[in-house]
Amino acid sequence: MAGAYAGRMAHGTAVPAGTCLIAGCGYTGARLARRLAGSGPVLALVRSPESAAALAASGLPAQVVDLEGTGAFQVPADLASVVYLAPPASQGEGDPRLLRFLEGLGGARPQVLVYTSTTGVYGDTGGLPVDEASPTAPADGASRRRLAAEDSASTWCAGHGVRCVILRVAGIYGPHRLPLERLRGGEPVLRPEASGPGNRIHVDDLVAACEAALDRPVSGVVNVSDGDHRSIGAFLELVAHLAGLPAPRRVSMAEARRELSPGMLAFLQASRLVLNRRLREDLGVSLRYADPDAGVRASLREMGISTEGR
Secondary structure (H helix, E strand, C coil), rough: CCCCCCCEEECCEEEECCCCEEEEHHHHHHHHHHHHHHHEEEEEEEEEEEHHHHHHHHCCEECCCCCCCCCCCCCCCCCCEECCCCCCCCCCCCCHHHHHHHHHHCCCCCCEEEEEEEEHHHCCCCCCCECCCCCCCCCCCCHHHHHHHHHHHHHHHHCCCCEEEEEEEEEEEEEEEEEHHHHCCCCCCEEEHHCCCCEEHHHHHHHHHHHHHHHHCEEEHHHHHCCCCCHHHHHHHHHHHHHCCCCCEECCCHHHHHCCCCHHHHHCCCCCCCHHHHHHCCCCCCCCCCHHHHHHHHHHHHHHCCCCCC
């Protein structure tokens, strides 16, 4: 059920009318805003005047907010829901940006706050499955900051009587978010025997998860992943085939350590299998792109790249 936060019946529950505030309205947020705008008022918070102008040109109202500074912004008088998509800073502990945003809400009491986190908070499980009840063990600073932000969002919501949904999101792909430059640059991938399971989600299925989190009377953590666990290497091979590019070279782990950056190597070595039962059953999301073949084809078509004959 799309965009049903504006006074419509959502799965038997009347959702109050009001504005949905989208903080961090970039790649995912802009697509979400366009989907929700047909059902009720939406306000985007962005970092730059250029981003605000681009959204305004498509009919989406936006405010510029500096979450590195005061974090001050005008809170809609009829605020009903919040989707927080802004990432933490690239260094430090916790997420001061989120704390400034929550402080900026002042006395406002939305019905629901949706915070988008990452499946990276589970860390490396050696390929074993994880669900929402699995222990967290973030291995890098970015994932530790996300986990701290989850706690901040949950604590604020509990103290203000606001329903809180934490979406732990796998790697996002979609139009203009495919690894085409990596493929064109000849970046290698691990051989199958050295590869662990992969986890990803098409941006439009992530948008559907955000909509469902606004609509359904669900709270707590929900994993957002398409359930297709082919490795990163296999996914890159799929993209290369459908885009008409040469397949990436397969290398051993020893070769990868010599050729890849430490960051990319750490990303490839982190292995976990993210389960998505709660996304499908509790949030009721019917994944449009459970098969990445369909998701990559749709993404390339939107980019004007033909997949005909492939």
